[in-house]
Amino acid sequence: MNRIKSVLLDRHSHKIQVKPRLNIMNTIVRSSCLCVFALAGAVSAAAVGSNATPVQIQIDCAKPTVELSPYLYGLFFEDINYGADGGLYAELVQNRSFEYFNIEPRDRLREKTAGDMNPMYAWEVIERGGGKCQTTVSRWTPLNRANENYLTIYIDKPGDGVGVANLGYDGIRIAKGETYDVSLYALLRDGDKDESLVVSLEGEDGTVYGSFQTGSLTPSWQKYSGTITASQSTDKARLTIVTKAKKGKLLLDMVSLFPQKTFKGRKNGLRPDLAQALADLHPKFLRFPGGCTVHGYGLAQAYRWKDSVGDVAKRRANHTTWGYHETLGLGYYEYFQFCEDIGAAPLPVLPVGVSCGFNFYEYADMDELDDWIQDVLDLIEFANGSVDSKWGGLRARMGHPEPFGLKYICLGNEEHDKPQVRERFPLFVEAVKKAHPEIMIIGTSGIGANIPLYPLMKKLGVHSSDEHYYNDPAWFIKNQNRFDTVDRNGPKRFVGEYASNGNTLFNAIAEAVYLTGIERNGDIVEMAAYAPLLAHVDHVHWGKANMIYFDRQGLVKTPNYYVQQMFSCSKGDVYLSNRVLSENTNATPNLAVSATRDNSAKEIIVKLVNYGDQKVDADIYLEGVTQVVRKTEVTLLAGDPKAVNTLQHPDVVVPKTTVLKAGEQFEYRIPAYSVQIIRIGME
Numbered sequence: 001m002n003r004i005k006s007v008l009l010d011r012h013s014h015k016i017q018v019k020p021r022l023n024i025m026n027t028i029v030r031s032s033c034l035c036v037f038a039l040a041g042a043v044s045a046a047a048v049g050s051n052a053t054p055v056q057i058q059i060d061c062a063k064p065t066v067e068l069s070p071y072l073y074g075l076f077f078e079d080i081n082y083g084a085d086g087g088l089y090a091e092l093v094q095n096r097s098f099e100y101f102n103i104e105p106r107d108r109l110r111e112k113t114a115g116d117m118n119p120m121y122a123w124e125v126i127e128r129g130g131g132k133c134q135t136t137v138s139r140w141t142p143l144n145r146a147n148e149n150y151l152t153i154y155i156d157k158p159g160d161g162v163g164v165a166n167l168g169y170d171g172i173r174i175a176k177g178e179t180y181d182v183s184l185y186a187l188l189r190d191g192d193k194d195e196s197l198v199v200s201l202e203g204e205d206g207t208v209y210g211s212f213q214t215g216s217l218t219p220s221w222q223k224y225s226g227t228i229t230a231s232q233s234t235d236k237a238r239l240t241i242v243t244k245a246k247k248g249k250l251l252l253d254m255v256s257l258f259p260q261k262t263f264k265g266r267k268n269g270l271r272p273d274l275a276q277a278l279a280d281l282h283p284k285f286l287r288f289p290g291g292c293t294v295h296g297y298g299l300a301q302a303y304r305w306k307d308s309v310g311d312v313a314k315r316r317a318n319h320t321t322w323g324y325h326e327t328l329g330l331g332y333y334e335y336f337q338f339c340e341d342i343g344a345a346p347l348p349v350l351p352v353g354v355s356c357g358f359n360f361y362e363y364a365d366m367d368e369l370d371d372w373i374q375d376v377l378d379l380i381e382f383a384n385g386s387v388d389s390k391w392g393g394l395r396a397r398m399g400h401p402e403p404f405g406l407k408y409i410c411l412g413n414e415e416h417d418k419p420q421v422r423e424r425f426p427l428f429v430e431a432v433k434k435a436h437p438e439i440m441i442i443g444t445s446g447i448g449a450n451i452p453l454y455p456l457m458k459k460l461g462v463h464s465s466d467e468h469y470y471n472d473p474a475w476f477i478k479n480q481n482r483f484d485t486v487d488r489n490g491p492k493r494f495v496g497e498y499a500s501n502g503n504t505l506f507n508a509i510a511e512a513v514y515l516t517g518i519e520r521n522g523d524i525v526e527m528a529a530y531a532p533l534l535a536h537v538d539h540v541h542w543g544k545a546n547m548i549y550f551d552r553q554g555l556v557k558t559p560n561y562y563v564q565q566m567f568s569c570s571k572g573d574v575y576l577s578n579r580v581l582s583e584n585t586n587a588t589p590n591l592a593v594s595a596t597r598d599n600s601a602k603e604i605i606v607k608l609v610n611y612g613d614q615k616v617d618a619d620i621y622l623e624g625v626t627q628v629v630r631k632t633e634v635t636l637l638a639g640d641p642k643a644v645n646t647l648q649h650p651d652v653v654v655p656k657t658t659v660l661k662a663g664e665q666f667e668y669r670i671p672a673y674s675v676q677i678i679r680i681g682m683e
């Protein structure tokens with residue numbers, strides 16, 4: 001019988017007991033493992049056929065080390081890569097209120113993206129059967145002060161109709177039999193009585209897929225609403241608005257086309273497939289509305305939450321840091337509602353009067369800072385205040401009299417370490433602590449893994465501090481022990497944005513390795529979120545990696561998504577110390593382990609991440625357990641480390657769940673390049 005000789009990892013262990021290793025060759029457990037192995041499919045050629053490295057994994061089930069944060073896994077959402085407008089936000093009309101504008105590029109990096117936005121973006125003029133018109137975007141008769149631009153169509157000759165078509169986000173996707181809500185504001189000056197508009201869904205060749213006619217136009221702004229049921233499916237439809245009025249000046253604004261089918265049927269809601277994919281991650285928090293988007297390209301473009309609530313027609317569109325427009329139709333109310341719908345704690349991020357340091361620095365003057373601080377206090381009132389308060393009242397009028405139960409507030413995103421930041425930040429913390437001691441403040445550790453602002457956060461006594469890093473897989477593997485020795489007396493740690501710069505299986509594996517280290521320190525690391533979350537395949541601004549890619553029709557979940565889902569759905573409540581012992585010091589397995597216990601499910605959860613090209617034969621010992629349920633579930637993500645999922649081939653790397661037999665001690669073959677979660681029931 002072999003004896004395990006060397007100790008590779010010793011997590012929170014006290015005394016290592018070397019156990020005799022079993023002969024695994026002819027056991028039933030081994031065949032179960034092989035079954036799992038085979039089902040997993042494409043294990044790399046390097047691993048197949050090579051000798052497996054034997055290890056012993058000892059898990060001390062009787063002595064939990066730390067309690068894991070109940071909020072550990074969540075989401076970070078930002079309108080980047082068309083994540084909100086053109087993505088999660090279900091509105092199908094692009095530039096619905098003619099507010100798109102360019103901002104002068106101030107550095108070369110931004111020039112490409114800031115280029116072609118203008119008030120007629122995504123709109124085309126229609127002149128049918130000899131019709132003639134001229135169009136201009138003007139501001140003389142605004143719908144309201146937040147939404148100043150509108151389109152004027154001067155009717156020169158009616159012909160068979162003049163008007164405009166909206167092209168959506170590279171085309172409008174409609175599905176046969178689905179009904180769409182249409183609304184717009186219009187007025188007709190110097191025209192005849194009883195003129196109206198015909199609003200249609202049309203194909204590129206003019207085929208009409210459904211339409212409705214408005215009531216008579218008047219000389220003052222009126223809202224017109226109707227529904228269209230699509231007679232065909234296409235993702236290249238356009239919304240046309242045509243009048244046969246013989247003369248006059250037609251004004252249009254706030255043209256909207258919304259599918260009735262939204263996530264949970266919410267009005268002004270979310271695209272169901274994308275929202276469901278997020279819900280399926282079972283996130284415990286949602287950080288929103290972004291990172292750099294919050295600071296703004298410059299302070300004038302900072303995300304001010306008050307612009308994003310109330311009537312959608314009164315929200316101020318914004319040119320984002322990412323070079324396109326956000327309508328703020330998906331605004332704070334909708335974010336809070338989405339949090340409620342998916343059971344995630346809301347984590348709003350508010351700017352601290354400092355613009356995004358990657359563009360250029362702009363700081364709010366010290367004597368204007370009160371305004372920015374008041375925004376934070378007012379947001380807390382919007383979320384939690386009584387219906388009799390100013391902002392709580394608005395929440396109630398928007399349809400949610402009950403408070404949203406806000407517990408956390410994030411101040412700043414990833415401010416650079418500058419004297420102006422150090423001067424301003426404490427004033428925000430002071431004001432929130434004074435007015436709302438019940439609210440937990442999440443501060444920022446600054447740019448990068450060196451967390452330059454963490455000492456300031458510690459001095460200010462914030463609840464937790466947010467750190468971000470986008471590095472290569474090797475960094476995540478090398479830094480898997482990052483939190484083992486961190487200061488337990490400072491603020492908790494929030495890994496608010498991280499990714500290993502790629503969407504291969506190996507990237508996902510590297511992230512899983514890092515997560516095992518986070519779970520081991522789940523007392524001090526309170527929250528973690530992968531970033532960015534969503535990317536439209538034709539509008540990727542963050543080229544390194546994103547968690548979910550989508551187009552107008554569908555989406556693809558990356559291997560990174562599946563790792564997040566696997567960890568989030570099998571976190572456990574307490575961490576169990578564990579050790580990996582190997583008999584061969586020359587063949588150190590590249591193995592990361594996390595062991596936890598789920599108290600309510602009465603399960604031991606063992607996460608094994610093999611980031612090497614050798615399979616590993618593990619003898620797993622559950623110490624301190626007397627009765628285990630023999631039937632155990634294994635969820636395995638494995639394959640070619642270079643494999644990726646695409647919209648065309650979404651299932652190259654997907655987790656598979658199988659059943660294996662386990663006991664207080666059992667054997668399991670860990671495939672090369674794999675992440676697996678074994679859930680062992682206890683009686």
Ligand code: AHR
Binds near residue numbers: 078
């Ligand atoms: O996730 C993309 C960007 O990365 C975020 O906007 C910002 O916080 C970070 O720099």
